[in-house]
Amino acid sequence: MQRLEIGAARLLSLKPEERTAMQAGCPGERDIRELAAQGQLDVEVEELMNHIANCDACAVKFREAVEDLAIPLTAEEQREVEGLQSSQPDWQTQLAHRLVKTPTASPIQIRQSPLVDSRRAVLKWLLPAAALILVAFSSVVVYRSIKKPSLDQLLLTAYSESRPVEMRIAGAEYRKFGVYRGPDDSSEDSPALLEARKQIQTDLARRGNDPIWLAGRARTELLAHKFDAAIQDAQAALAISPGLRIARLDLASAYAERGAKDRPWDTAQAIEILTKFHEEQPQDRVVVFNLALALERAGLLHKAVEQWHAYLVLDPSGGWADEAKRKMEADEERIKRLSRGLTLMAPREVAQDGPGLEDEIDQHAEDYLRLATVQWLPQAFGGRAQGGNAEARAALHKLGEVLERRHRDTWLLEFLRTVKGRTFPLAVNALARAVSSNNSGDYEAGRRSAQLAQIHFSESRNGAGQFRARFEEIYSLRLSHNAAQCDSLAGPMQSLLRSTGYQWIRIQTSLERQECLSMKGDMGRALATSRGNVTDSEAVHYPQLYLRALFFAGDTEASLGNLRSAWRHTHDGLTASWSSGDSAMRTYSFVTELDLLADQSRRIAFDEAALSESLKVLGADPDSLMRAMANHRLAQVELELGHSDAAREYF
Structure with a gap:
């Protein structure tokens, strides 16, 4: 003694x-x-x-x-x-x-x-x-x-009883995630969480600078959906004890959950934290699970699938493993849908009236409109034989009716009302050549064909055709970086189109003008035009047009330094692009925009994930120059992260 x-x-x-x-x-x-x-x-x-x-x-x-x-x-x-x-x-x-x-x-x-x-x-x-x-x-x-149970016990009980957040917390039993609550909704707090908050309040004065207590309060706020407070407390705990595991995990979770509330840059920050944690502790199941979930939310689906696979190696059975399998399979299905390609019906199939036909056409209305311009119109009216292809004509009329009913777009039906005249076949063929040339990258040939089509449509007194051909000329000018001439044509045409029902051409012309204004440095008018384009494209229910408007809007906002608006537009576009699954190139464009945003906000680990995703989306695309540029950019980021072996591989 x-x-x-x-x-x-x-x-x-x-x-x-x-x-x-x-x-x-x-x-x-x-x-x-x-x-x-x-x-x-x-x-x-x-x-x-x-x-x-x-x-x-x-x-x-x-x-x-x-x-x-x-x-x-x-x-x-x-x-x-x-x-x-x-x-x-x-x-x-x-x-x-x-x-x-x-x-x-x-x-x-x-x-x-x-x-x-x-x-x-x-x-x-x-x-x-x-x-x-x-x-x-x-x-x-x-x-x-x-x-009384400890604070840690109370918080584990609160999570396991209701799983108020989707991200995992260490030590908690599995429970299926329900629905998202509002960021300040405390009406569903469990008794255990309410008791934890009481303990936190009791200890406030005595333990305010204790990192373990601060981490406990951060977790309490996380489970109560007080994400701002959770982030503040977790950061305070880490300032005192930088290696504190609970604080690092919950800081990432708070960012991820706040990111789900229309703050995608916070999701990127969660990935930034979890990626560094994962490099230090690759066997940590909670880190791997949460990283996979955050990557999935960010729209980096190939990277998410990699982490789901890694998680199932660490934890092959049980509730958490079952959830990981479901999520992995759902992500894999979206990736497969993107790579399947698109098969459109032939004119004969479109011309046949049957149940569900209109829905099937409308599902890919913009693709059918493009196909009609390049193939069906020349088939129906571009030949010397009178009457042309009857099936192509019937398919054009059917498509025109769908566009009017579903999108309030009258262009094709009005175009089909004036199809006579000696030069009309020449106009139709010139328009088809203009579209094909622009799509293949021969913008000068596209511009010349578009100008010729305008002349012939004017001779045929087909105003709808003239508008479509003039848009193609504006498109050629923008792709050729001739911003001044592009704007000089697009501005007056915008005014004329306001009194028409040509929804697709009207919004596409406005998008081209927005880009030309940006190239000229007229960012004020470009931004104003951008916001109208997003609203208008969403209203007419053309999904691809809406995605294009989102991409241009994100790019314009980023150019002005409005990074949060740019993040929102880019994230919304990427999410919608994965959902539609009809264009790998469009998905690639949104992922590369994430590279720009990550670089500007100095989120290097997230940037690495985004660039790696972009290469996966590109796959074996025949454009070797684009793939080389993507590899070079990723190599630069790997060097910045100190990953010299990976950089050498991508170089």
Whole structure:
């Protein structure tokens, strides 16, 4: 007992202001606090106890940690504690003697102790140098361990009962995720979460600078959908203890969950944090699961599938594994849909009226409109034989009716009303050549054919044809970077189109003008035009037109430094592009826009993921120059991350 009293007296006599500096061999503050609070250690208990007993700096740290556990009791709690056997002096003296004589228990013995719910008390009693302090607290600890669960237990219970966020938290049992709640909706908080918030409030003044307590409060706010507060507390905890696992995980989760509320740049930040964590701890199941989920939300589906596969290697069965399999299969299906290509009906099939035909046409209305311009119109009217191809004519009329009913677009039906005249076949063929030339990259040939088509349509008195041919000329000029002439043609044409029902041509012309204004540096008018284009394209229900408007809007906003607006447009476009699954190149365009945004916001790990995704989307595309540029850009990012071997491979 005398040795115990000497050690305890020494520990009690040390004052924080008299502490010596911690040396290189001293354990981290986190280890010391976990010894006092939780017993989850990375070093042997006995070795750590011996060090604390002989090091003034660590002894002060340990004393502060123990004192932090001395939460004042309420009057009711005090009365109940006084009735416990552990409050009696004789019992406390016997405990102190046992602490001196009992050898250190192993971690397994601690976990198998009958006092499994009072693990803090058991571990504290193992430290002879602190025995007198701990004996004084023993009644409180025993009472509270029986009467109240710990904050950690409450939070795990709150998660497992309702899974208020989709991201995983360490140690929680599996529960199927339900639906997203609003960011400030606390109406569905579970009793366990409400109790956790009470504990947090009680401890506020006493433990406000304790990283473990700050991390606990961050998790409480995360589960209550108070994401701003969760991020603030997790960052504060990491400022004190940079390696604290719970704080790092929950910081990433808070960003990811806030990102799901129309803040895609926060999802990118979550990926940034989790990617670095994953490099350090590639076997951490929670990190791998959450990284896969964040990548999926960001629209980087190939990268998400890679992580789902990695997770299932680590955890092949159980509830979490089943969810990972479902998500992986859904992501793989969307990827397969993108690579299947598009098969359109022939004129004969379109001309046949039948159930579901209109829906099938409308599902790819813009593709049929493009096909009609390049093939069906020449088949129906471009030959010398009178009457042309009857099936092509019937298909054109059917398509025109669908466009008018579903999109309020009257262009094709009005075009088909004036199909006579000696030069009409020449006009139709010239328009088809203009579209084909522009699509193949021969913009000068496209412009010449478009101008010729305008002349012939004018001679044939087909105003609808003239508008379509003039748009193709504007498109050629923009692709040739002739911004001034593009704008000079597009501006007047915009005004003329406002009084028509030519929805597709009207919005496409406005999009071309937006890009030409941007090239001229007239960003104010470009931005105003951009916002109208997004609204108008969504209203007429042309999905590809809407995606094009989103891409141009994101690019314009990024050029002006409006990164958050650019993130939103790009994320919305990428999500819709994956859903439609009809163009790998369009999906690639949105992913490369993420590269631009990540570079401007200095999210390098996310940038690596986006560029890697872009190469997966490109696949074996025949455009070798585009693939070379994508590989070169990824190699540059790998160098910036210090991944020299990967950089060499991409170079």
